[in-house]
Amino acid sequence: MRSALYDRALELADIHQTPVFLFSSERLDRAVAEFAAFTARLPFPSEVYYSYKTNYLPALCEHLSLRGFGAEVTSPLEWDLATSMLTPSEIVVNGIGKQAGLLDTVLAGGTPRLINLETDTEIEHLTARGPAAHVVPVGLRVTIPEISGEAGRDPSLHRRRGVSKFGWSADGTPIIRAARRLAEHPAVRLGALHIHLGGQLVSAAVYRTAMLSICRLLERLRAAGVSIGSLDMGGGLASGWVDKRRVGPLFELLRVMGLPVRGRPQRAPDLDGIAEEFVRFAPRLRSLGIRQLLFEPGRFLAEPSLMAVASVIAVRHDGHRRHAVLDLGTNALHCWRPDETRPIYFESATGPAAASTRYELVGPLCHRSDTYGAITTPTPLQPGMKVCLDAVGAYSIGDWIANTWQRPPVVSLEDGTLLWDRQSSKQFWSLTSSPMGKPS
Structure with missing residues (x-):
């Protein structure tokens, strides 16, 4: 169907030559409003931190910062960009490269909202600081054994494909030891679990599975004397603009047999259903100490922009x-x-x-x-x-x-x-x- 917006894009391409990218602040604002409506339905206060690695276009990042969104960064480059627009307390720090300069950059540059740790090496680096060092708020990245890999019955429900390369297993003992070590250090404040469930999420069922695992982990942590007040649910929500077809072992087997079946396409995330899962688990989460949620949307905001x-x-x-x-x-x-x-x-x-x-x-x-x-x-x-x-x-x-x-x-x-x-x-x-x- 002919669209005035597409015609406008072609006109601008005539002026600037191809290839060219066109940024729409209006469509970005619509995504912002939709995500804000989602968090408003949740039973906990929620903070939102845009994932800079998704698209670090300065105009986009600034646009979101002016609308009250914090930043989620994974590199010194992103930290520098974020701190040009936000205070450190408005930035969540993630990433597997923190030992490659990011962690020291952050520690020297102020106190961020949260540093989500995912390796014993990062814990050793933080706890090596003396007890008089400034207190750093941290979270532990958790992998849910039931949710790993990229294949499954739909883009959100994954079949198990082994241990994730990020963080500690929710079912293991190492995460309990890591939490105790952090909770005992005077210059570290452990207050969050970081749970990133993957990409192109559309189904509420994946959040139900995650909540069951998180509650079991919170019970184990409480028994070990560790209290957690926040859940950082990461990003990964589909934007609603891209059709993605279901994949998995059955579809692959049929393809090999010469009987290809195209899976049902899925596009829009079930935000109502996801919110209902949080409402359903809210009493249990509150009883275990949870008082706040954090989100790190990337593609949901950036993809349509x-x-x-x-x-x-x-x-x-x-x-x-x-x-x-x-x-x-x-x-x-x-x-x-x-x-x-x-x-x-x-x-x-x-x-x-x-x-x-x-x-x-x-x-x-x-x-x-x-x-x-x-x-x-x-x-x-x-x-x-x-x-x-x-x-x-x-x-x-x-x-x-x-x-x-x-x-x-x-x-x-x-x-x-x-x-x-x-x-x-x-x-x-x-x-x-x-x-x-x-x-x-």
């Missing part, structure tokens, strides 16, 4: 197959996966209409993973035509820079303001040393 416009740079015929190659690949759109579908809008072709044509839409890397899947267009695609790819705000910009050494321009959809200028590979290399190690 960006569109991308690419150009068709080649159309290839291979027998009955047709490939349309774009100047923007899935290396830049990291979350574009084979079981996911996003809205796509094509620039109208000139000339007489023809029968609908099926194309395999691919990026410029010419690798089997650099594909958007098969699409059908009402008119043939031609080199130079523009394609608008919607809901690409999650993880796209960071992956583009990491894979191409280029920074795309980002333009405001609403007023056409250039928010982030294009950086070519030539400009990138001009800022580095020469091959001989001498300044260029």
